Amino acid sequence: MKIGVCLKQVPATDTRIRINADATAILTDDVKFEINPYDEYALEEALRIKGAGGATEVITFTIGGADADPRIRDGLARGADRAVRIDDPGLAGSDSLGIARALAAALKAEGVGLVLAGRQAVDGDASAVPAMIAEVLGWSQVSWVDKFTVSGEGFTAQRAAGGGVRELVAGTLPAVVTTDKGLNEPRYPNLPGIMKAKTKQIAVKKLADLGVDAGSVGAGAALVTYTNMGLPPARPAGRILGGDTASAVSELVRLLRDEAKVL
Amino acid sequence: MGNGILVYCEFDNGQPRKTAYELLQKATSLGVGPVSALVIGGGDTSTLGAYGAGKVYVVDSPALASYSTGAYVKALAAGVAASGASTVLAAASSPARDAFPRLAARIGAGLGVEVTELRNEGGNVVGRRPVYGGKALVDVNVKSAVGIFTVRPNSSPVSAPAGGSASVVNVEAGVTDADVDVKVTETVAPANKAVDLTEADRIVAGGRSLKSKEQFDSVLRPLAAACKATVGASRAAVDAGFAGHSEQVGQTGKVVNPSLYFALGISGAIQHLAGMRTSRVIVAVNKDAEAPIFQYSTYGIVGDLFEVAPLLQKEIEKLG
Numbered sequence A: 001m002k003i004g005v006c007l008k009q010v011p012a013t014d015t016r017i018r019i020n021a022d023a024t025a026i027l028t029d030d031v032k033f034e035i036n037p038y039d040e041y042a043l044e045e046a047l048r049i050k051g052a053g054g055a056t057e058v059i060t061f062t063i064g065g066a067d068a069d070p071r072i073r074d075g076l077a078r079g080a081d082r083a084v085r086i087d088d089p090g091l092a093g094s095d096s097l098g099i100a101r102a103l104a105a106a107l108k109a110e111g112v113g114l115v116l117a118g119r120q121a122v123d124g125d126a127s128a129v130p131a132m133i134a135e136v137l138g139w140s141q142v143s144w145v146d147k148f149t150v151s152g153e154g155f156t157a158q159r160a161a162g163g164g165v166r167e168l169v170a171g172t173l174p175a176v177v178t179t180d181k182g183l184n185e186p187r188y189p190n191l192p193g194i195m196k197a198k199t200k201q202i203a204v205k206k207l208a209d210l211g212v213d214a215g216s217v218g219a220g221a222a223l224v225t226y227t228n229m230g231l232p233p234a235r236p237a238g239r240i241l242g243g244d245t246a247s248a249v250s251e252l253v254r255l256l257r258d259e260a261k262v263l
Numbered sequence B: 001m002g003n004g005i006l007v008y009c010e011f012d013n014g015q016p017r018k019t020a021y022e023l024l025q026k027a028t029s030l031g032v033g034p035v036s037a038l039v040i041g042g043g044d045t046s047t048l049g050a051y052g053a054g055k056v057y058v059v060d061s062p063a064l065a066s067y068s069t070g071a072y073v074k075a076l077a078a079g080v081a082a083s084g085a086s087t088v089l090a091a092a093s094s095p096a097r098d099a100f101p102r103l104a105a106r107i108g109a110g111l112g113v114e115v116t117e118l119r120n121e122g123g124n125v126v127g128r129r130p131v132y133g134g135k136a137l138v139d140v141n142v143k144s145a146v147g148i149f150t151v152r153p154n155s156s157p158v159s160a161p162a163g164g165s166a167s168v169v170n171v172e173a174g175v176t177d178a179d180v181d182v183k184v185t186e187t188v189a190p191a192n193k194a195v196d197l198t199e200a201d202r203i204v205a206g207g208r209s210l211k212s213k214e215q216f217d218s219v220l221r222p223l224a225a226a227c228k229a230t231v232g233a234s235r236a237a238v239d240a241g242f243a244g245h246s247e248q249v250g251q252t253g254k255v256v257n258p259s260l261y262f263a264l265g266i267s268g269a270i271q272h273l274a275g276m277r278t279s280r281v282i283v284a285v286n287k288d289a290e291a292p293i294f295q296y297s298t299y300g301i302v303g304d305l306f307e308v309a310p311l312l313q314k315e316i317e318k319l320g
Ligand SMILES: Cc1cc2nc3c(=O)[nH]c(=O)nc-3n(C[C@H](O)[C@H](O)[C@H](O)COP(=O)(O)OP(=O)(O)OC[C@H]3O[C@@H](n4cnc5c(N)ncnc54)[C@H](O)[C@@H]3O)c2cc1C
Pocket: A013, A037, B206, B207, B208, B209, B233, B234, B235, B236, B237, B248, B249, B250, B251, B252, B253, B254, B264, B265, B266, B267, B268, B269, B270, B271, B272, B275, B285, B286, B287, B288, B291, B303, B304, B305, B306
């Protein structure tokens, strides 16, 4: 079985956000990009499954420009066998469904039997693409998984259910699974891995290569638009409660009860 | 557009969750047409009318007893179609996060997840949501005939029910066991009975400064219990093994939205703030007066948390 890992680059989580002039996106000129943290868990899980003999090949899939290649190389250095990057001007302005359609086509073309993806990309935080891939492919899906085992055609997983409850679930492949923190500890690339990655292939595909109808992706097909992006309102300056600890604490409790009315 | 709003109401032990009431009242206040409720599986629907639902669409089948994506998405699609609503609202719960993107793809609906604000713009519902872990906010405008929004719990207050009753419409969705694609084999209850972080109204969170799991358990957890709060933790505390993964608050943990958030010995790193900055009241306790968390806190005490926490616990216990 081949495993497909969806790998997106996102601004490093310590990035200070600046917004463009038409308030539709952030400015990225001096932003440092990293692999989406949840995709690191997805890649790690795929590598472990392959390591245990459960897969023959781990392929990463990315929609993005050549500027994503350093992150893709990072994935190859950690142990992915090869990478597919979908890069086509027709994808500009896609919403999650457009992205999912293009990824689904590429995953299908490579014949993967299991897709591992992040629970969300920590840029747009949409948490939507993997479930949409599963719908497009007509596969099972499990979201927010922190334990996962494959055996033959079957799998078991532990996922977050409502109210802090975790559910153990069982299903059959093919499936799309999204990763939550706690699933594993991602490895980092080592020197031999980095050397080896230089010879691994990043195949760049166009929509036409994948048989994706250009009318089903991009701005024209998007069902939502994002406007009016802004920074969150600043919080008013807080109050430091002075005096000795005991009086600060009783003043705090009084304020929480009488002023803020939260106790 | 304007066939009204359908609110997917989640149930817990046969009763609507608080989020159902929150969303019904929010939907009513938007004034874009009739408000109805969608209930999957059985439950006591008698209170939904008083919170604003004119009709309650019920999809029931033994195959819906526990959550599975296949059965639920099929049931949701049938309920949405039966209602003819142009806007669907649901709480951003774990099952909703799983089901609604798939539903959106199936029925060709535009999706805005985890919105924290909704407004009526000329009869269209527009959502506003945090992105980049809450470091920015953006409007989500729907272009399709149906729009779906999942709404972060506690985004708007629940007020006393206005009264009224709803008629029940049973929807036949043809859901059978064959639709249960991924089966639940076991449920693992949370270690303590506290409300889940994402829905919690009060949170007591601790950081690396707690120094050990023993101290996290003996200093922070009893304080949380006294406050009737859910426990949260910084990533540093989680990575050090003081708290569970599911207790992490932040950009790569849970995003929370309580009325009251205590940050004890948490520096206020940008990734932590991302997860809790919308809390209504933030209390910071930190021995470093320069800690960034103080710039975001409503009230702060500069001091040693090992002194502050027990005193605070006693004062709160006195309130009863
Ligand atoms: C990709 C990525 C994702 C991340 N995601 C998250 C996330 O989701 N959530 C998150 O929280 N972090 C996240 N982080 C980590 C984040 O950058 C910080 O490292 C982390 O939040 C720090 O935790 P802390 O405040 O407990 O520890 P520290 O930053 O070490 O702060 C400890 C604080 O405790 C104070 N202190 C020490 N002793 C006492 C005492 N006795 N009494 C009172 N105060 C005391 C100190 O003055 C200090 O301010 C992420 C980082 C990365 C790179």
